[in-house]
Amino acid sequence: MHHVPDHVVATAQAPPRLLQELRETLQRLRLGGPFYVLLWLLAGVAADLWLRAPVAFSLITFGFVALTVVRFRVHGLAEGTQEDDVRGRLDFIWLLLLVNAGLWGAASAWLLAIAPEESARTVAAISSYAFATAFAHNFPMRLRHAFGAVVLIYLPTLAALIASGARYELIGVSALYLLYVSLALRRSHAEYLQRLDLEDELRQQRDLFEQQSRRDGLTGLANRRRFSSALEDWSAQARSNRRPLSLLILDLDHFKAINDQHGHARGDACLRAFASRLQEAFAGNGELVARLGGEEFGVLLRETSLNEAFTHAEAFRAGLAADPLDTGDGIGLALRVSIGVAAFEPGVHHDADALYHAADTALYEAKASGRNTVRQVAAID
Incomplete structure (x- = not known):
């Protein structure tokens, strides 16, 4: 001590x-x-x-x-x-x-x-x-x-x-x-x-x-409003100081089936447990975790390159697949997630919306390729 x-x-x-x-x-x-x-x-x-x-x-x-x-x-x-x-x-x-x-x-x-x-x-x-x-x-x-x-x-x-x-x-x-x-x-x-x-x-x-207006009521994570504000501010800073900035967009696979089979209360418990797992995995000073809506989540990573963000995302995906979520009832719930990864490139991404679109496109590719996977947007040399 x-x-x-x-x-x-x-x-x-x-x-x-x-x-x-x-x-x-x-x-x-x-x-x-x-x-x-x-x-x-x-x-x-x-x-x-x-x-x-x-x-x-x-x-x-x-x-x-x-x-x-x-x-x-x-x-x-x-x-x-x-x-x-x-x-x-x-x-x-x-x-x-x-x-x-x-x-x-x-x-x-x-x-x-x-x-x-x-x-x-x-x-x-x-x-x-x-x-x-x-x-x-x-x-x-x-x-x-x-x-x-x-x-x-x-x-x-x-x-x-x-x-x-x-x-x-x-x-x-x-x-x-x-x-x-x-x-x-x-x-x-x-x-x-x-x-x-x-x-x-x-x-x-x-x-x-003010806190409620910037926090998701179910999970306690930053909400979409807080996320959008940070995405805009951090993208502008990345453009001016030429420092790395990466974005993950995550979407739970087949989440509707969980609600249909177990009920919405269990589904909400699943979202809270997933949010807690995600927050633990991305808890650095330069990291922001948010619930974007429904079963979609976002993570902003400062000082993190595309390759580093991809590695981190893949480790999280694999860990989630291997370790069922504890939703508080003593019964583990297996969950899978698809993740899209993009990094800010000043020559390509003119603003925050362009970076978000790139990560969203990568997420779509992850979903289209069979889910439970990570896809990234290639860096521009």
Whole structure:
């Protein structure tokens, strides 16, 4: 058994839900930054901070501007990013938000300490109400983090209002509003989780539909739609990069007799067993196995020459003839298959349809020659 070194930690790709959280958090992060700068400047003018303490006022203003610049410089991450990287980016964003909230709470309390006039109290209270409300409605992704930001914004302001001798009506309203914001945050968080759950369900249904639209319902193999798409794409690539591409078309011999003698349920079991045998025989990375319809199957083989494809097809045919299929009832069912083989030749096959026609012609020759055989289209020198 091979052991992974302690310093090597494998991480999975970030799930769509986590990437969505990052996108939404980042979008709202950029929206809120400039308002801290604008409201701080308005509060400073209203309280004459630029006259009372110009140095401190300028430093705090610089802090809000710097945080706003950083907020705009944080970028998202692409699909397929490792989960740890996404969580790390989210942790950094929330650290930035909490620092921003803490700076506002401290700046607001300082404003009330040196400018206790009613106008300063009103500006500080209204601004803190606004930012706390913004967190409750715009950042419900992480309940504890958002509540921490609300506390950092609101409690210093409330404490400073009390210490500066604000009227009890203002203090009472501020305390009640903190309760309202806390309840609103909990509701927003619950609604956000419900929306993510709904989008997860829709995403799963979409993925299931996509899978079903590309998979054969009986055998689980790729269906004709998936096969046709791959045939077209792989043929175009074979033309451009001059790499080998071969195609097998297989048709079960006398399959109608199996349905007539054993019934369609046994026939379906036979198709599933054959599909499993075929998938096991052609399970390479550059191989695609599909059910084309009825008892007809197709196999695409990348990096495989005509001779190699023929040898592989003949080995499969012979193995099937020698080893009856197990259809799950303990009774082996003898089955034979005819196979047509063709390889893509850029000078002959102008498109995927031409390659398919060549393999289909070879299959017809296999059927006409007595079945249970493999025929190929000769390569062009």
